Amino acid sequence: MRKLTLLLPLCFVITFPLFAQIGVGSEKPTDAEMLFDGSREMLDEKWTYWDGPRLAATLPIKWKIVEDPIDSGTVMSSNDKDGAGGKYGAADIVTKKEFTDFRLHVEFLVEEEGGNSGVYLQNRYEIQILDGDYGLHGMAAIINEHLPKEKAYLGLGKWNAYDIQFRAARFEDGKRTEKARVTIYFNGKKIHEDREIEQVWGGANSGLDGGNDGGKGITDRPGGIKLQAEGHSVLFRNIWIQEKEIIDRNTDF
Template sequence: MRTHGMRNNVFKTIATVALLAPTLSACAATEEKLEPWQQAQKTEVWEPVPAVVATPVNKAPSDAIVLFDGTDLSAWESVKGGAAAWTLGGDTVTVKPGTGNIRTKQSFCDVQLHVEWRAPKPEEGMDGQLRNNSGVFFQERYEIQVLDSYDNKTYPNGQAASVYKQTIPLVNATRPPGEWQAYDIIFTAPTFSGEKLKTPGYVTVIHNGVVVQNHVEIQGTTEWIGAPKYQAHGCAPIQLQDHDNLVSFRNIWLREL
């Protein structure tokens, strides 16, 4: 009985294929008759249509959140409480030593950040980490180092554009002191399931047009002493660091991703 049943199944399969053969042949023939442009249309996707973003030269994109355009510090506050107390002048804001870090009033997760910074010419004897130090902190925890790293020897995972004390830049793209530097940073925030890390953070850093961090994994919080670590948190502000040095900033904007 089993052999007879198997034979029937085989016959049914052959019969089905025979019935489908004309249809398959017709489809193949139709495919062959299509013009190249008709065949190409089959892989065209027309929706969704990306939003249009204006990109004026030397200005923030039209969909950006402008954090500092040279006029005021209304988007910022002191981490010590109250208004940001750094010094405004021209189109720049400069660290006022001793006033403390400043942070955005708004919290962010995944972002594209543009920030320009300038270190003054160093005083005699100022070398290493004393060479006009500051930093850009994402979510108040993860620092991209700001430092005059032009002809300035220090530990490489602490030089300009490093993920501080974690990842060494691919190259040193620092311009001489007194010149403006530009960071374009893509930051992917870590995610958590309860108190447990679900996915780590990642960062790409472009320094003066050069990729120096290529989607590197953030190992945890920035620590001066000890190993980095993760602790669950949500979206949080961006901080600029007061390291008692007269570092200036301008043209700060971001796009939420």
């Protein structure tokens, strides 16, 4: 954790923790990389369709750049026709760059009732976006494994923010020795604290290793940040990532 130190008279030294900014509108730290700034140029430069077994979409990416319905600027919509009917994996987009440990910020707005998408860490572990559902397959769940501690969703037509710190699974001689771990803030509220993630859910169409041993066969490969298309209008903006090496077996921040 970064710290701010103040030098006071008489040689007293007081050190305060300097917490990372979280929530809607959080600015990218100087050492972080912007993954999506609202522009078509950055979408094409840093993202592509995930080449999974169900891929139906073809480049260039058909996710549209649209006007931000709340603030100035432009954003992107997940409403790709090739993902219609809930066909996850048919038109999902993923960063061209792959990551291991990181701090991630994603802002999203659900435009319609039941709007469905998801944020995938390492193109494996889904943090759900689903309007109207707070179950293990619902909003802000670490899908099928952990419920959020509280309901922090701001509702339809409003910008929401996930702030995520992720530590990838660890391996020795090709065997997993430590599971992936994650801490998540949702609109500034800590909803998951240093949770272990067991597996990939949803089969081979879901993400990396989804087809290995029913999703339990996690491999030692970095993965991109993936956003899911299921034929719903979910908007995204202000996505940035800060690469880290998290030595300690703890993701809290």
